[in-house]
Amino acid sequence: MPELGIHTRLRRSPYYDATVAEGVSAFIPYNNMLLPLAYTDPEAEYRRLTEGVAMWDVGGERQIQLKGPDAAALAQILCPRDLSKAVIGQGKYVAVCDHRGSILNDPIALKIDDDCWWLSIADSDIRMWARCVAAERGMDVDVSEPDVSPLAVQGPDAEDVVASMFGDWVRDLKYFWFGDAELNGIPLKVARSGWSKQGGFELYLMDGSRGIELWNAVKEAGAPWNIGPGYPTPAERMENGLVSWGGDCDDDTNPFEVRLGRFVDLDVPDDVIGIQVLRRIAEEGPKRHQLGIVFEGDDPKPGHLVWYDVLVDGEKVGDMTCGTWSYKLERNIGFGLLSVSTQIGDSVEVRRGDELVPARLTDIPFRREDR
Amino acid sequence: MPELGIHTRLRRSPYYDATVAEGVSAFIPYNNMLLPLAYTDPEAEYRRLTEGVAMWDVGGERQIQLKGPDAAALAQILCPRDLSKAVIGQGKYVAVCDHRGSILNDPIALKIDDDCWWLSIADSDIRMWARCVAAERGMDVDVSEPDVSPLAVQGPDAEDVVASMFGDWVRDLKYFWFGDAELNGIPLKVARSGWSKQGGFELYLMDGSRGIELWNAVKEAGAPWNIGPGYPTPAERMENGLVSWGGDCDDDTNPFEVRLGRFVDLDVPDDVIGIQVLRRIAEEGPKRHQLGIVFEGDDPKPGHLVWYDVLVDGEKVGDMTCGTWSYKLERNIGFGLLSVSTQIGDSVEVRRGDELVPARLTDIPFRREDR
Numbered sequence: 177m178p179e180l181g182i183h184t185r186l187r188r189s190p191y192y193d194a195t196v197a198e199g200v201s202a203f204i205p206y207n208n209m210l211l212p213l214a215y216t217d218p219e220a221e222y223r224r225l226t227e228g229v230a231m232w233d234v235g236g237e238r239q240i241q242l243k244g245p246d247a248a249a250l251a252q253i254l255c256p257r258d259l260s261k262a263v264i265g266q267g268k269y270v271a272v273c274d275h276r277g278s279i280l281n282d283p284i285a286l287k288i289d290d291d292c293w294w295l296s297i298a299d300s301d302i303r304m305w306a307r308c309v310a311a312e313r314g315m316d317v318d319v320s321e322p323d324v325s326p327l328a329v330q331g332p333d334a335e336d337v338v339a340s341m342f343g344d345w346v347r348d349l350k351y352f353w354f355g356d357a358e359l360n361g362i363p364l365k366v367a368r369s370g371w372s373k374q375g376g377f378e379l380y381l382m383d384g385s386r387g388i389e390l391w392n393a394v395k396e397a398g399a400p401w402n403i404g405p406g407y408p409t410p411a412e413r414m415e416n417g418l419v420s421w422g423g424d425c426d427d428d429t430n431p432f433e434v435r436l437g438r439f440v441d442l443d444v445p446d447d448v449i450g451i452q453v454l455r456r457i458a459e460e461g462p463k464r465h466q467l468g469i470v471f472e473g474d475d476p477k478p479g480h481l482v483w484y485d486v487l488v489d490g491e492k493v494g495d496m497t498c499g500t501w502s503y504k505l506e507r508n509i510g511f512g513l514l515s516v517s518t519q520i521g522d523s524v525e526v527r528r529g530d531e532l533v534p535a536r537l538t539d540i541p542f543r544r545e546d547r
Numbered sequence: 548m549p550e551l552g553i554h555t556r557l558r559r560s561p562y563y564d565a566t567v568a569e570g571v572s573a574f575i576p577y578n579n580m581l582l583p584l585a586y587t588d589p590e591a592e593y594r595r596l597t598e599g600v601a602m603w604d605v606g607g608e609r610q611i612q613l614k615g616p617d618a619a620a621l622a623q624i625l626c627p628r629d630l631s632k633a634v635i636g637q638g639k640y641v642a643v644c645d646h647r648g649s650i651l652n653d654p655i656a657l658k659i660d661d662d663c664w665w666l667s668i669a670d671s672d673i674r675m676w677a678r679c680v681a682a683e684r685g686m687d688v689d690v691s692e693p694d695v696s697p698l699a700v701q702g703p704d705a706e707d708v709v710a711s712m713f714g715d716w717v718r719d720l721k722y723f724w725f726g727d728a729e730l731n732g733i734p735l736k737v738a739r740s741g742w743s744k745q746g747g748f749e750l751y752l753m754d755g756s757r758g759i760e761l762w763n764a765v766k767e768a769g770a771p772w773n774i775g776p777g778y779p780t781p782a783e784r785m786e787n788g789l790v791s792w793g794g795d796c797d798d799d800t801n802p803f804e805v806r807l808g809r810f811v812d813l814d815v816p817d818d819v820i821g822i823q824v825l826r827r828i829a830e831e832g833p834k835r836h837q838l839g840i841v842f843e844g845d846d847p848k849p850g851h852l853v854w855y856d857v858l859v860d861g862e863k864v865g866d867m868t869c870g871t872w873s874y875k876l877e878r879n880i881g882f883g884l885l886s887v888s889t890q891i892g893d894s895v896e897v898r899r900g901d902e903l904v905p906a907r908l909t910d911i912p913f914r915r916e917d918r
Contacts, residue, residue, distance in 0.1 A: 304676055
């Protein structure tokens with residue numbers, strides 16, 4: 177694969193130098209920031225995440241801050257999920273949609289204060305979106321991207337590592353809840369969060385000049401648990417059914433198509449963007465659904481750069497949106513965004529370059545016995 | 548530099564395979580598409596562009612199509628430039644701004660038909676922006692990203708190459724104007740355009756399945772002029788003063804700060820986004836301006852990943868937003884986004900890592916005698 181061109185538009189995270197020192201071998205751009213996606217040994221990094229503890233530079237997961245008298249109102253307008261009962265310190269996973277009910281991003285919405293919300297975003301320009309809505313509706317709210325860069329600690333041992341740094345209160349945090357903390361004067365929020373199903377935390381660094389200090393402090397605290405570098409890991413996230421917005425969605429994907437319907441509250445106010453369309457889809461049912469795909473054969477294949485056609489009896493029924501070698505199933509697996517005419521157990525073919533590869537549809541998350 | 552991680556979110560342009568065959572060595576992400584930014588010999592590629600003719604995969608320069616009864620009205624609302632007298636076949640360079648008068652993108656706005664406009668965009672999500680504005684204002688217009696991927700032919704010999712393919716009518720095209728064309732049945736628009744000051748054309752391929760055919764046809768037609776692969780070339784664009792939106796702008800850069808004030812028409816209607824703020828800035832004057840920076844010494848340095856501080860008497864006066872070795876000046880040059888307290892001829896220091904490098908401010912475009 178060719179290199180990344182050097183460009184000031186590709187920002188470095190506060191942990192960049194540390195990740196280079198740790199041997200990062202590939203980045204992806206994420207909100208115009210370089211986000212590590214590989215070090216040296218993918219399987220060892222998968223094992224570290226699923227059996228121990230890994231630390232991830234997810235600084236590219238930017239925070240979009242809504243602040244001012246209309247912050248809460250704007251947060252609700254952007255989010256088709258009921259935020260009215262959220263309390264300070266609580267976060268909620270949301271499928272932010274456009275007026276057509278199509279997903280624009282799937283952030284965690286964090287209630288920072290009565291007049292302040294953060295959207296901890298996936299890779300699309302929600303700052304621009306939120307500013308447009310606020311300005312067009314004449315709302316009194318400032319939309320910005322503050323100096324906040326998460327560092328994730330993920331894996332079965334993550335809780336012990338983070339508790340050793342901040343105290344046992346972090347063990348009581350509910351999922352997506354967070355609290356203020358400090359480490360040698362570094363201002364942080366500690367959230368139970370992260371893009372894996374292994375359990376873990378995100379440390380929201382609030383002073384970008386101190387990223388290397390934080391990295392080193394976590395590395396030192398995690399040493400007894402053999403912590404090491406990692407990244408949002410394709411195999412783990414697919415095995416466990418986490419959606420990758422932008423990768424698994426096209427320009428017209430609604431939450432019900434990608435197993436996010438349970439995060440939509442249909443009874444939010446009518447001025448919430450997209451809710452009218454989402455109510456209709458909820459009633460009529462979506463035209464596509466997301467199923468697992470398990471390939472026959474045990475020849476590992478790397479990830480892919482394009483969506484693959486999925487065929488039944490020679491007819492295209494949808495797309496395989498992502499693919500990876502699963503260490504758990506010892507099969508190549510992927511997600512299918514497929515016509516609802518398909519169902520679990522169906523035999524399909526996947527067009528990979530010039531070959532048609534036999535595969536079978538499964539439920540998500542994947543189970544070892546699905547292979 | 549590490550590799551680009553493999554990801555379906557990074558789309559391949561229709562010319563991707565051809566650029567790989569030509570030996571592309573680096574890409575940048577551009578509107579989530581891989582855009583070539585290096586082949587093998589930067590100086591040879593610079594000479595080809597400035598003395599001969601080069602062909603560029605600029606498929607990442609996406610078209611955002613506004614189509615429907617309110618297309619023209621929406622185009623005008625998005626663009627603080629008078630589009631009312633534009634005719635079909637005409638394009639105009641525009642600084643699209645947000646409600647704060649800050650630049651969101653600097654596309655060419657092309658009038659395709661009375662009810663259809665394209666915005667040929669730089670690297671930000673104008674589709675999302677346009678959809679938000681249209682929906683919030685209840686406008687009857689469809690906003691999409693059609694299957695259109697430009698291939699640029701740039702350099703002093705570009706006109707001869709393109710005329711040899713399409714006929715002499717292309718010689719009469721005014722800058723940013725375009726016409727319909729066809730090549731072996733491949734549907735195209737041919738525009739006099741391109742991100743260099745060497746003269747040239749962009750072939751708007753309107754069928755992504757035929758990118759390799761188009762690439763090969765241009766390569767064959769250009770062979771008598773020794774055409775070869777190229778890309779938006781940092782040295783040429785900086786020497787000649789082309790702005791790189793996203794690279795040279797921060798979150799709060801207005802057109803008057805980066806020499807784009809002449810593309811703003813202050814007398815557009817009041818509902819044009821940002822115009823009220825732009826009128827005020829035009830009256831009061833901007834707080835920053837963009838000047839050239841010429842480093843002392845002739846030791847070539849590559850481009851850079853971060854903005855550099857620019858100092859006068861030890862005080863920061865602004866940022867160097869881009870930098871490159873200039874073959875024309877045989878000096879390292881860059882653009883400064885600087886306090887208006889600075890002026891052409893000033894001596895400055897630029898903080899590059901741990902060193903302070905002496906430099907001088909110049910006018911843009913750069914002239915050989917400025918070194």
